[in-house]
Structure formats: structure tokens, C-alpha cells
Amino acid sequence: MRVAVSACLLGEPVRFDGGSKPVREVMELAEKVEARRVCPERAAGLPVPRPPAERVGARVMLRTGEDVTDAFARGACACAREIVRSGARLAVLKAKSPSCGVGLVYDGTYSGRLVPGRGVLAERLSEEGVCMVTEDTVRACKPSVEHPVAIVLGTGLGHLASLVRPVRRIDYQDIEGFPASARPVAGHRFEATVGTIDGVPVVVYPGRIHLYQGYSAAEVTSLVRHAHHLGCRDIVFACATGAVPGQAHVGLGILTDQINLTGRNPLAEWDGLRDVESPFVDMNEAYAPYLRTIARGVADDLGIAVEEGVYAGVLGPCFETPAEVAALGALGVSYVGMSTVNEVIMAKALGMHVLGLTLAANESGAPAVSHESVLEAAERHADDFERLVRGVLRLL
Numbered sequence: 068m069r070v071a072v073s074a075c076l077l078g079e080p081v082r083f084d085g086g087s088k089p090v091r092e093v094m095e096l097a098e099k100v101e102a103r104r105v106c107p108e109r110a111a112g113l114p115v116p117r118p119p120a121e122r123v124g125a126r127v128m129l130r131t132g133e134d135v136t137d138a139f140a141r142g143a144c145a146c147a148r149e150i151v152r153s154g155a156r157l158a159v160l161k162a163k164s165p166s167c168g169v170g171l172v173y174d175g176t177y178s179g180r181l182v183p184g185r186g187v188l189a190e191r192l193s194e195e196g197v198c199m200v201t202e203d204t205v206r207a208c209k210p211s212v213e214h215p216v217a218i219v220l221g222t223g224l225g226h227l228a229s230l231v232r233p234v235r236r237i238d239y240q241d242i243e244g245f246p247a248s249a250r251p252v253a254g255h256r257f258e259a260t261v262g263t264i265d266g267v268p269v270v271v272y273p274g275r276i277h278l279y280q281g282y283s284a285a286e287v288t289s290l291v292r293h294a295h296h297l298g299c300r301d302i303v304f305a306c307a308t309g310a311v312p313g314q315a316h317v318g319l320g321i322l323t324d325q326i327n328l329t330g331r332n333p334l335a336e337w338d339g340l341r342d343v344e345s346p347f348v349d350m351n352e353a354y355a356p357y358l359r360t361i362a363r364g365v366a367d368d369l370g371i372a373v374e375e376g377v378y379a380g381v382l383g384p385c386f387e388t389p390a391e392v393a394a395l396g397a398l399g400v401s402y403v404g405m406s407t408v409n410e411v412i413m414a415k416a417l418g419m420h421v422l423g424l425t426l427a428a429n430e431s432g433a434p435a436v437s438h439e440s441v442l443e444a445a446e447r448h449a450d451d452f453e454r455l456v457r458g459v460l461r462l463l
């Protein structure tokens with residue numbers, strides 16, 4: 068997987084003052100991928116050292132008042148061309164820089180004040196569809212013993228739990244908010260495992276409960292709150308779905324967004340609210356672009372066929388009518404299932420980074436869809452699913 072990285076984050080002395088800003092987590096990532104070091108200011112041939120620069124509207128000015136807009140544009144163009152040519156889908160760029168900044172930049176007053184905006188290179192790359200994150204995202208998504216990766220597995224995908232080197236096990240019945248009456252259906256086991264997969268700290272929940280079994284959205288999302296209490300910041304949801312004809316095919320998929328058609332929301336239930344600061348949660352980028360891009364890169368590197376698309380969560384338990392399948396297709400839905408959407412809402416409310424992976428076990432609306440056929444499809448794709456999850460964990 069090719070990843071463009073701001074050279075100063077890797078310790079190169081290319082900043083205006085002749086220094087660098089090395090970040091351990093970014094350097095570790097760079098060692099595991101094909102990293103392309105970029106520095107648009109160096110590419111522009113700007114002298115080092117020189118006075119600092121900030122964005123003033125569309126222009127870039129040195130503190131001395133010199134207008135360096137053209138030089139910055141030249142360097143950004145050269146680096147953007149190089150990044151696109153390299154095939155990198157991901158760029159890790161130095162936060163707040165007038166060249167590399169993503170989301171926030173200094174406001175041109177040299178007072179340390181930040182405003183929403185992008186550096187000149189980030190502007191160019193956004194036109195090319197490259198996923199851009201700062202060193203803060205890489206740091207925040209880095210797993211550790213204090214911050215293990217939570218993995219919640221759906222129908223037929225629970226075997227991944229067998230990969231965990233266990234440190235301890237937690238009976239779901241000991242998880243606050245998990246219903247005492249809940250019993251696993253075929254293909255599920257109700258015991259979380261805390262441990263490591265290939266040395267990466269994880270907590271694996273090898274089964275879940277569903278709204279269609281009569282549980283509330285607060286109960287269905289109790290595992291997410293539990294993972295958050297354990298310190299998890301990244302959470303992977305894996306679910307079985309139907310592929311909406313014309314939108315996706317049977318096989319593995321990466322979820323890009325969701326439509327909640329269950330008619331429920333854990334943030335509208337009192338029990339679910341106890342753990343969140345505000346129920347008015349921003350649902351933009353509910354599925355973290357950084358994690359999605361890494362998953363895509365891993366799949367491509369390993370030759371695993373995956374598609375990407377929007378997930379629609381329905382209440383179930385019956386499958387979709389032909390009219391519903393047609394409606395879902397018209398809505399731009401690729402995958403339809405009976406889980407995940409409420410859990411993602413809860414994870415987002417708790418500030419967690421979500422990766423959604425699905426196994427589309429059948430075509431939505433196809434006749435004779437049975438629980439057994441879902442398990443059979445899961446079995447067929449078990450190896451690829453395992454390689455994909457392990458590959459993502461390795462890069463975090």
C-alpha cells in the first residue's frame with residue numbers, strides 16, 4: 068500500500084526553520100507501507116531557513132509580508148502530481164501547515180489562532196479523491212494495551228475470535244446493559260475475549276443481539292459502551308448482509324456510510340444516553356475514512372476482492388420484498404442487514420473510530436435465503452475476511 072507522508076513528520080529537516088516534526092506513530096506506519104515522502108515547500112525550492120508562512124484567504128504570505136502564493140502553488144502541484152502518479156490513496160499530512168494542513172490552518176495573524184481550511188497541497192489532493200489525514204489521526208487510531216481495537220463479529224464470522232491470544236474472557240452476562248435473558252443464536256458465542264491478534268491488543272465480541280429479537284437499541288449497543296469503557300478507540304463491526312442487485316455483488320465489502328431504517332436510535336433511549344456527552348451527534352464520516360482507506364489498501368495488496376458501499380440497517384427479521392429491494396437500490400444502498408447501524412451511532416457518539424466490514428452472503432431479495440446459507444457463505448469467505456482484518460490490524 069502506497070501512502071504519501073509529509074517529509075517533516077518522518078524527521079527530515081525541511082521546515083521553514085530548518086527543523087523537523089517527527090511523529091513516532093507516523094514513522095511506524097511508514098515502515099509498514101510504501102511511504103512516499105513529500106514536501107511541497109522543498110519542491111518549490113523555497114530557501115531554508117526563512118520566516119514562517121500562513122494562509123491569508125487564498126494567498127500565502129511570509130511573516131515579513133512577502134507574497135509566496137505562486138511558489139506554494141508550484142510545490143503543491145508538483146507533489147500532487149507525484150502522489151497521484153504513485154497510486155497512493157492515503158496521505159498523512161502535517162497538521163495546520165499552509166501547505167499540508169488538513170481541516171485547520173493558522174489564520175494569517177501569526178497569533179496561533181486556527182481557522183477551518185486546508186493547505187495548498189491538501190486543496191489539490193482533495194480534487195484527486197486522496198484520503199487525507201493528519202498525524203493526529205494516525206496517533207489517535209494507534210492501538211495499545213490501554214486502547215485495544217474492539218472487533219464485533221456478526222453471523223458466521225465469529226471464528227476470528229479463535230485467533231486471539233487470550234488474556235482474559237468476559238461473559239456477556241457481566242456486561243452492563245446486556246440483557247440477562249439473551250442467548251446466542253446459531254453461529255454466535257456470547258463471551259468477549261481480551262488479548263492480542265498478531266501482537267495487536269484487541270477485544271473481540273464474537274456475537275451480538277438484534278433489535279428483531281425484541282431488544283432495545285440501548286441493549287443492542289451495550290457491547291459498544293463496554294468496549295469504550297475498556298479504552299477501545301477503534302471499533303470494527305463485521306456483519307452479514309444482502310447485496311442490493313445493481314449496487315454490489317455477493318462477497319466482502321467495506322462500508323462507506325449508512326442509512327438507519329430500523330426506526331430506532333440508541334440516542335433516543337435514556338439508557339443509551341448515560342454514556343454520551345450529547346445526543347446531537349455529527350454523523351459525517353461515521354465510517355472513518357482513514358480506516359476505510361487502510362482496509363481498501365490491504366485488500367488490494369493481498370488480492371482480496373472487496374467492494375465499497377452504503378449500508379442500510381433494517382429492523383428485520385424477515386428479508387426484503389422486491390419493492391423494498393428496488394427502493395434500496397434507488398436510495399443508493401449497496402448492502403442491507405439487520406444490525407450495525409445503531410452500534411455505529413453509539414460508537415460515533417462516544418468518539419470512536421469505526422471500520423465497517425461486511426460479508427454480503429446473498430443477493431438481497433433472492434429467494435430461499437436462510438440462516439444456513441449465510442453461514443455457508445461466511446465459511447467460503449472466512450480466509451479472505453481473516454486476512455483482511457489481520458492486515459488492517461498490522462497497519463494500525
Ligand code: SF4
Pocket residue numbers: 073074075076081082083105106107108109161164166167
Ligand atoms: Fe512539512 Fe509540509 Fe511544511 Fe514540508 S511543506 S515542512 S512536509 S508541513
